[in-house]
Amino acid sequence: MSEPLFNRIAIIGLGLIGGSFAAAARENGLARSIVAGSRSARTLEQGIALGVVDDGSQDLAEAVKGADLVFVSTPVSAMGKVLAALKPGLSRTAIVTDGGSVKGNVISAARQALGEHYSRFVPGHPIAGKEKSGVSAADATLYRDHRVILTPTDDTDPAATAKVRAIWTAMGAEVLQMSPQYHDQVLAETSHLPHLLAFSLVDTLARQGDSNEIFRYAAGGFRDFTRIASSDPVMWHDIFRENKAALLQALGLFSDGIDRFRDAVEKGDSDALMGIMTRANSARAHFMAMNGRTSYTRAQLGEDSIMTDSSKANPTYLMTPGGKLNGRIRVPGDKSMSHRSIMLGSLADGVTEVEGFLEGEDALATLQAFRDMGVVIEGPANGQVTIHGVGLNGLKAPEKPLYMGNSGTSMRLLTGLLAGQAFDVELTGDASLSKRPMERVAKPLREMGAQITTGNEGRPPVRIRGGQPLKAIHYDLPMASAQVKSAVLLGGLYAEGETSVTEPAPTRDHTERMLGGFGYAVRRDGATSAVNGGGKLTACKLEVPADISSAAFFLVGASIAEGSDVTLPHVGINPTRTGVIDILKLMGADIRLENQRDAGGEPVADIVVKSAPLKGIVIPEALVPLAIDEFPAIFIAAACAEGDTILHGAEELRVKESDRIQVMADGLAALGVDHEVFDDGIRITGGAFGGGEVQSHGDHRIAMSFAMAALRANGPITIHDCANVATSFPGFAQLAGHAGLNLEVK
Numbered sequence: 001m002s003e004p005l006f007n008r009i010a011i012i013g014l015g016l017i018g019g020s021f022a023a024a025a026r027e028n029g030l031a032r033s034i035v036a037g038s039r040s041a042r043t044l045e046q047g048i049a050l051g052v053v054d055d056g057s058q059d060l061a062e063a064v065k066g067a068d069l070v071f072v073s074t075p076v077s078a079m080g081k082v083l084a085a086l087k088p089g090l091s092r093t094a095i096v097t098d099g100g101s102v103k104g105n106v107i108s109a110a111r112q113a114l115g116e117h118y119s120r121f122v123p124g125h126p127i128a129g130k131e132k133s134g135v136s137a138a139d140a141t142l143y144r145d146h147r148v149i150l151t152p153t154d155d156t157d158p159a160a161t162a163k164v165r166a167i168w169t170a171m172g173a174e175v176l177q178m179s180p181q182y183h184d185q186v187l188a189e190t191s192h193l194p195h196l197l198a199f200s201l202v203d204t205l206a207r208q209g210d211s212n213e214i215f216r217y218a219a220g221g222f223r224d225f226t227r228i229a230s231s232d233p234v235m236w237h238d239i240f241r242e243n244k245a246a247l248l249q250a251l252g253l254f255s256d257g258i259d260r261f262r263d264a265v266e267k268g269d270s271d272a273l274m275g276i277m278t279r280a281n282s283a284r285a286h287f288m289a290m291n292g293r294t295s296y297t298r299a300q301l302g303e304d305s306i307m308t309d310s311s312k313a314n315p316t317y318l319m320t321p322g323g324k325l326n327g328r329i330r331v332p333g334d335k336s337m338s339h340r341s342i343m344l345g346s347l348a349d350g351v352t353e354v355e356g357f358l359e360g361e362d363a364l365a366t367l368q369a370f371r372d373m374g375v376v377i378e379g380p381a382n383g384q385v386t387i388h389g390v391g392l393n394g395l396k397a398p399e400k401p402l403y404m405g406n407s408g409t410s411m412r413l414l415t416g417l418l419a420g421q422a423f424d425v426e427l428t429g430d431a432s433l434s435k436r437p438m439e440r441v442a443k444p445l446r447e448m449g450a451q452i453t454t455g456n457e458g459r460p461p462v463r464i465r466g467g468q469p470l471k472a473i474h475y476d477l478p479m480a481s482a483q484v485k486s487a488v489l490l491g492g493l494y495a496e497g498e499t500s501v502t503e504p505a506p507t508r509d510h511t512e513r514m515l516g517g518f519g520y521a522v523r524r525d526g527a528t529s530a531v532n533g534g535g536k537l538t539a540c541k542l543e544v545p546a547d548i549s550s551a552a553f554f555l556v557g558a559s560i561a562e563g564s565d566v567t568l569p570h571v572g573i574n575p576t577r578t579g580v581i582d583i584l585k586l587m588g589a590d591i592r593l594e595n596q597r598d599a600g601g602e603p604v605a606d607i608v609v610k611s612a613p614l615k616g617i618v619i620p621e622a623l624v625p626l627a628i629d630e631f632p633a634i635f636i637a638a639a640c641a642e643g644d645t646i647l648h649g650a651e652e653l654r655v656k657e658s659d660r661i662q663v664m665a666d667g668l669a670a671l672g673v674d675h676e677v678f679d680d681g682i683r684i685t686g687g688a689f690g691g692g693e694v695q696s697h698g699d700h701r702i703a704m705s706f707a708m709a710a711l712r713a714n715g716p717i718t719i720h721d722c723a724n725v726a727t728s729f730p731g732f733a734q735l736a737g738h739a740g741l742n743l744e745v746k
């Protein structure tokens, strides 16, 4: 057995926090002996009887003798006295740490009380607790998966901090480090203020006339909101006094917020009311997602159905080989159109109603950005979103950088749209988005007069200086990109004159079509699209069809798995997006379009696909931009086809959420599929292949493509890093499992 981290731990103050620290140290074998110091003989007896500590003393200096770690968990106001009392017993090398909820005052008290020993004091605060108190409630698992904040100062010995960090980590806690000032401010806002409000609300109502009468009618909302008013008044009295300055500041912020709310209620200002509440709603989902490390969507839906707890971090797909796909599969709404519905709906005059909106991370990032710029947006709920448009010039400056998550479309289109605003703005993204090229949009927009800077090597963050007059340009796109085309056209809405873009090959034209739907004239002439600046968008009703890019996984899955028969209803079949159908058909797939119709300016159909033997082909380069997002899935079809499939002219795949040529090639290699990588494409030789471990590199389309490969693999496939599937296809695992894919999320 390995050496314990400490020889002897002394716990001073044996309540829930101290007792749980002792119990966790014991359960994890972190000390040879554990003793306690407490003024109460009864508590010590209880602790020893429960086996939480080995021994104890009422004399604190006696209790810490021989200890190499002392954990103090007494009320914060008593900390100075307690530290002074135990100091005479401290050995020279002993580390002292604490669990107090306020750090500034505790640090001052420790500096004074510990004198020359102060450098061995590591201030800490475990963010954990329970309704129950006292050593009898001690719980060895209390800190597991909880956060502990350490706030060492410049004088703290880094070696002592490292040892305290190590013991918390060994107890299963996540350790964060920050300055004491920041800790006290954050805790004042997120913990001390809510406790104060709960105490205050109950007290205010209790003081009114017959409070029994009021509380008789109190429903769940009141109970939820005031639960924390049952916390220990003595402890909170201490905290409110000890963290006075930060708490007063938080109260000031809160009363400004209450004044705004009161004003909105008084004036019956429903826009302001909805604004406050929808922003609060989405902000809450955002922090639930961050804290739970779940996707934004899951936090919002409270959905936990098919995943185990640890999967919240970053799920892995465990695929059992074989199976077939059957049934009617309704895939989520189109991502490209969902983004654009929020953007144009926000800039329109009037209220836009959207149906079929994709409640995936990417589209939600766009939605959040517009909320941050003052647009009131209700929903999404079941794909329905109501946007209270503010007009072309009605956006407000956001208070902080706009976070675009994983979404290239959000960042690139917004760069165009924001180039003509009156305010400055910064756009940031996650690790993958932060590696993607942004100069492709910045360059033409600068030609129009925009002031835009990009980060290192032309990547995010993108910073846009407001108040720059834009002038119309003509731009010949150097690459086939709907995002660059759209960014220039959206910038053109704010430019003087006609802005036109000519593309080298057709790319998705949702921006042009949707602008038309909002009553904004777009001149289209062959490969050129053009808008005149200064027009007006009029709110409308929009129906977003199912996303052909999401349907593509099932088109491939059903084609390669014998006995499959799948119907994908209401899928968008805009001719600029149907390259995947054309390519699969050239390979011999059995795909039929039924019930073709028009849905708000976009063609849709039910797609029926049955399994069929596939053969390798040379993919016509003209189809590349029309199937650009579907290549990961098409590569899996190629691995199951007879003969070689050859792709050229697809270098754009290298700058998507991952380098989709290389990452797919690595995954194919892991399964034993013969292939050859080119700068602009790949050759894949179809045939039987095995199982293996695949890294998706956080790319949703790579993860879902290899999930489909399992239908034909001879062994199990493990796909890592699948959290980003939620960017475009929330609920994929469940839906695909329903259709017959053997997928387990771990």
Ligand code: SPQ
Pocket (backbone or CB within 6 Å): 335, 336, 337, 362, 406, 407, 408, 409, 410, 480, 481, 482, 483, 484, 486, 508, 628, 629, 652, 656, 657, 701, 728
């Ligand atoms: O938004 P993002 O991350 O760029 O999304 C992707 C995808 O696979 O979901 C690309 F990685 O789709 C793009 C697509 O490749 C969405 C898009 C659009 O909505 O305008 C256009 C295409 O990108 P591009 O660079 O060819 O313009």
